[in-house]
Structures are given as structure tokens and as C-alpha cells.
Amino acid sequence: MAFAETFKALSDPVRRQILELLKKGPLSAGDIGSHFEMTGATISYHLKILKQADLIFESREKNFIYYQLNTSVLEEIMLWISELKGGNSDAESK
Amino acid sequence: MAFAETFKALSDPVRRQILELLKKGPLSAGDIGSHFEMTGATISYHLKILKQADLIFESREKNFIYYQLNTSVLEEIMLWISELKGGNSDAESK
DNA sequence: ATTCTATTTAGAAAATTATCTAAATAGTTT
């Protein structure tokens, strides 16, 4: 159940902002870091968590590691939330 | 920005399970607690966090406090995720 | 008014998470 990991990953504001940055396209770890007042090591830590949650993936090119959004896991989250909303009274329990 | 609070609240497995319990209808704090191996104090702590995140609301009746799902905030979360998914390339940036 | 029941609050301890500095990797360029 990587599900819990995904929610955990999404719970941090820095990580959510990283995802928003990646919305516009792939970025290197350094590029991402330049948007924050943090050391590269800390950014790397956040990237690792996002990676483990399957929210991003990397591709190496030259000296750089580029990160990209992986939207597929977001579907699952949407589904969970959607069911929480939808499953009212006893409509689906039959 | 209660947005961050909501994500934080959703990041804990116990709290997500509480929400799932409430999906079927209102429950008292005690009823909720009986589903977990935790003291009532801890359950109360989690309920407070869910309340602050606007994910649940309470209504007092007799000796009991009943908790209910509040789905309205979930819309916002869905929207955020949905935009993360949808906003690819430069389709909407124009 | 005392006692009982349901729940919360306070304070402390344990566990987890975010951050830093320093060192390690690994690939690039000279």
C-alpha cells in the first residue's frame, strides 16, 4: 500500500510546491532548489520522498537529473476522496 | 490558507480511517475510539485535527458528541489535484 | 448534590520528520 506514502508526501508544503513547479515541465534538482531557501541536500530529501511516493520520476541526462511529474498516482487519490464524498447514506452499500 | 491543514490532516492513516468510518454516518467519539487500539485522549486529539481542517464537524446531543463528515473541503483538494494532473504543457498558461 | 459517563485538556515521553553541514558519487570537461 503505497497509498499512505502518497498522502504523506503530499502533506508537506515544500513538496506540493515542487509538484506545482514540475507541472510546467521537467526540471533538474538544481533548478528546483533555486526556488527555495534550502540546501540542495534538503531538496534532495524531499525529492526522494516524492519519488518513493511515485509522484515524480527522474531521468538522467548529462550531469543532470531531471524530475518529472507522474500523474498516475493522483488518480488513486482522487478516487479515494471521491468515494469519501460520494458514498453517502446507503446508496452504494447494497 | 486552511488548505495546508487539510492535507496535513489527511496524511495520517488513523485520521483517514476515521473519515471512512464517518462515511456511513455520524458517530460519537466513543464509538470511533472503539475501532482503534488507542486511548480516548488520542482519538480526541485526532478528532481535533480533523475538526480544525474542516473535514468533520460535531453536534452535541445528551452526553455525547457526534461527529460527521464535512465533504465540502474535499472539493478543494480534488480541484488542486485535478489541476496538477490537467495543467500539462502550456495549454492553460496562455 | 453526588456520582456516573463521555469527552477534552494539559503535560510529558516517544517517534517521526525536516533541516543542516560535511563527505561521498558520478559524470564532464580540460
Place this chain on the structure above:
DNA sequence: AAACTATTTAGATAATTTTCTAAATAGAAT
């Protein structure tokens, strides 16, 4: 191969979160 660049890993510290026990509230029942 030596030096440089980009990034990660390790280990430590600080901050936050989860959990507990004990005490406080508050309403209900006797």
C-alpha cells in the same frame, strides 16, 4: 587523470507529531 559540476548520502540537531497518563469539564442520572 585532475579538477569541476550536480546531486545524493550520512550523521547530527531541531522541530513537529503522535501517543500516553492523569486531571479537568460538562452534562445525565440517581
